[in-house]
Amino acid sequence: MKTRRSLRNPTWMLLILTVLSTGTGISWGQSDVGRVPRRKTQPDSEQRLLAQADERPPAPVATKTRTAAAELKRSRELLTKHSSIRARIIEQVTLAERSYRAEGRYLQLALKPGDWQMRMELVLKVGDSEGSLLEVCSGTVLHTQTEIDAGGTGKKAKDRKELTVTRRNVQQILDAARRSGDFSEQTETDLLTGMGLGGLPALLASLEQNMKLGTVKEETYRDRPVNVISGTWSESVAARMSRPGPGGGPGLLPPTVPDQMRLYLDKETGFPYRLLYLKKVPNRDVLKPMLTLDFRDVVLNEPIPPSEFDYKPPTDVQPVELTNFYIEQFAPQGTKDKK
Numbered sequence: 001m002k003t004r005r006s007l008r009n010p011t012w013m014l015l016i017l018t019v020l021s022t023g024t025g026i027s028w029g030q031s032d033v034g035r036v037p038r039r040k041t042q043p044d045s046e047q048r049l050l051a052q053a054d055e056r057p058p059a060p061v062a063t064k065t066r067t068a069a070a071e072l073k074r075s076r077e078l079l080t081k082h083s084s085i086r087a088r089i090i091e092q093v094t095l096a097e098r099s100y101r102a103e104g105r106y107l108q109l110a111l112k113p114g115d116w117q118m119r120m121e122l123v124l125k126v127g128d129s130e131g132s133l134l135e136v137c138s139g140t141v142l143h144t145q146t147e148i149d150a151g152g153t154g155k156k157a158k159d160r161k162e163l164t165v166t167r168r169n170v171q172q173i174l175d176a177a178r179r180s181g182d183f184s185e186q187t188e189t190d191l192l193t194g195m196g197l198g199g200l201p202a203l204l205a206s207l208e209q210n211m212k213l214g215t216v217k218e219e220t221y222r223d224r225p226v227n228v229i230s231g232t233w234s235e236s237v238a239a240r241m242s243r244p245g246p247g248g249g250p251g252l253l254p255p256t257v258p259d260q261m262r263l264y265l266d267k268e269t270g271f272p273y274r275l276l277y278l279k280k281v282p283n284r285d286v287l288k289p290m291l292t293l294d295f296r297d298v299v300l301n302e303p304i305p306p307s308e309f310d311y312k313p314p315t316d317v318q319p320v321e322l323t324n325f326y327i328e329q330f331a332p333q334g335t336k337d338k339k
Helices: 010-017 068-081 170-179 185-194 200-210 235-241 323-330 333-338
Strands: 084-095 098-109 116-126 129-139 141-149 161-169 211-221 224-233 260-266 272-280 287-300
Touching: 068 200, 068 211, 068 224, 068 260, 084 116, 161 170, 161 323, 170 323, 200 211, 200 260, 200 272, 211 260, 224 235
Parallel strands: none
Antiparallel strands: 084 098, 084 287, 098 116, 116 129, 129 141, 141 161, 211 224, 224 260, 260 272, 272 287
């Protein structure tokens, strides 16, 4: 006889829900909050130019394959250029020999300077326990709401409900960044995604920053040609998350942290149809899925009602204001030390 499962530990549920939410800072390998992404002094224009000055008769030239980093960057850029994105989310997680499934949806309008509009919902049910994650950005303010209901009945049932709302004024954070030095429209989008202000571009930015990427492989996924990118954690990120080994040396990653990832990008649109995290089986040269994040029923460049990007916190909850925390990251070093 099977017993009804219930996820009594809120930490596990939060871990499952916040893998997609890069704005929470809980995602695997998430960059330090508030860190300004490094600017590249020159675009990789050399890779896009061909030697056309040769006057000799043209000979067959093999098409130069883009690197994994270039494909990831291209995908990020394309995601910000679509007039809208609508997709269904399915997340399958295996932790402690148990599998959990969460479902939701993702909405995004074109990410223009000063107008960042997105909505991401995710709901997880395990027995009589339930957790939900909601991120909404109206274009100016980003709200993140997490709710955990451990279930059960009786007087203590309400005490097991945990509801948290955080608030970040994206425009004020960007204004602080502009005052700190040279700033352009291009680096505005880089800052939004690099700081993890939510959404798919931020998720891809975190992979680009924190992963040591492998080669690009061409495959077919759900009848669509895709580029598959694999990667492992960079040395600095792995060292930050690893458990100390014998004698204080490098150790293995904790059981709740994957060892590798695979990303499936549509060759035409750059859309990330699937993100797969893999874990090594102890004492075996085998990888097994730890988290699978699928985007289904993807619709691009179709109208989305403006009301989808409105959000009002519950009347009995006071949002945790995080705007100043981000702004302080751009203050001169001397000013920070005085605080």
